[in-house]
Amino acid sequence: MNDADEHDTDAHGHSAHGADGRGAGENGSNDSGRDTGRRRFRLPRRGSRGTDRRGRSRFGRGRVIAALAVIVACLLAFHSAVPNAVGRFGSLLETFLPWLGLAVPVLLTAALLRRSVTALIALLLPAAAWLGLFGALLLPPPGGPAGIVAVQHNVSDVNADPAGTARALLRVRPDLVALEEVTPSALPAYRKALGRDMPHHAVVGTVGLWSRHPLKDVRPVDIKPREIGPGWNRGMRATVLTPRAEVAVHVAHLPSVRIGGSGFSSAWRDESARLLGAALAAEQPSRLILLGDLNGTVDDRGLDPVLAHVGVAGPGFAFSWPASFPLARIDQILARSAKVTHVRSLPATGSDHLPIVARITL
Incomplete structure (x- = not known):
């Protein structure tokens, strides 16, 4: 075999590089293996319809935030129903009642971070209740x-x-x-x-x-x-x-x-x-x-x-x-x-x- 034939074999044959193990590692299937290994640790992509990693849609997630929004709305709208029998908690709540409105921006931030449509809709309840009680105080004299x-x-x-x-x-x-x-x-x-x-x-x-x-x-x-x-x-x-x-x-x-x-x-x-x-x-x-x-x-x-x-x-x-x-x-x-x-x-x-x-x- 002459030098030309030997060069041809080295250039086109797979056995020479495969035996050495370096060529395939640099250009062949071993690179693909490493890429696949890295991809295993990446977060799964969101679904095409806005689902999260657990498969929940924008309407399915944020239920805890929505529940908290409903509780705040009930405390605002029905504060007089909170009993005074134990610790006069009803009067204590009513003393600082306007400050319950601060729960709305806090829960709004959480709802936006969770991208929860359900929580955003639920937040309309405490916002409306607060405005119904105290909105008139914001008007100019x-x-x-x-x-x-x-x-x-x-x-x-x-x-x-x-x-x-x-x-x-x-x-x-x-x-x-x-x-x-x-x-x-x-x-x-x-x-x-x-x-x-x-x-x-x-x-x-x-x-x-x-x-x-x-x-x-x-x-x-x-x-x-x-x-x-x-x-x-x-x-x-x-x-x-x-x-x-x-x-x-x-x-x-x-x-x-x-x-x-x-x-x-x-x-x-x-x-x-x-x-x-x-x-x-x-x-x-x-x-x-x-x-x-x-x-x-x-x-x-x-x-x-x-x-x-x-x-x-x-x-x-x-x-x-x-x-x-x-x-x-x-x-x-x-x-x-x-x-x-x-x-x-x-x-x-x-x-x-x-x-x-x-x-x-x-």
Whole structure:
């Protein structure tokens, strides 16, 4: 065999390269074997109809997310059906009810990541329920004359700057200012700071009312729960002689609530709310304004005896407590035969509550 024949055999014969094992490994079937081995560890491709690795379609997956969306919708729409018998969980839920809306964007993100049509459809339920309850609070306030500008503020009995707090409240040019936790030591500072613009005032116990307009028929209102000892005076009323009409104004500070190992403790607050509701029902003038730290939101069923006699405020969430990170509006400005057209919170003072201000149309 000559050199040409040998070269031909090497170029076209398979035995020479096969014996050596390198040629086939570089260009032949061994490469295919390695490629196949690598492909074994790749994730299977999605099906042509959007199925996942388990063969579930966009309608078949995301059922847990959809179930959570339905639960959130039920809690929003039927919160009054949540029992208060154990730990007063119903009232606790209602105190922070608007925050349930945060579940919607969280579940929406999860539904998009899962590419679940079922979960996306289910999310329409909590979104609609939340908008039905709180959507009106997002609307801009209506125009028209203000009537009365009222400020409500729990000033805190450990407020280190009562004069500065009073000056901050006067920046909105209020007609009425209601204060709670007014201590005897701080009272002179409030009288001096508020008295220049609001010469008429009355104080009963630890609650007070300052007004641009004259007051009459000032008297205490007994909202003290039975188990609390004497000297607890947190309710008062006065008739304010506005240029347009006489208005009965109540100032109240209901007992605090607590969250502990036994749940949501609100028995004293609820008892005091019933007493306040009875006092509002007994008012002869039809036009009435209630200002106070009620230690509850208008969604909390514990305030139902009060809300039976006054209407809730208009647009605005106005969360007022705690001042460092407001989570709920427990300070309220409510009215009967008058309309609270807008309510908003004011910048922080030396208190653990934020002040709130409202426009009231008589």
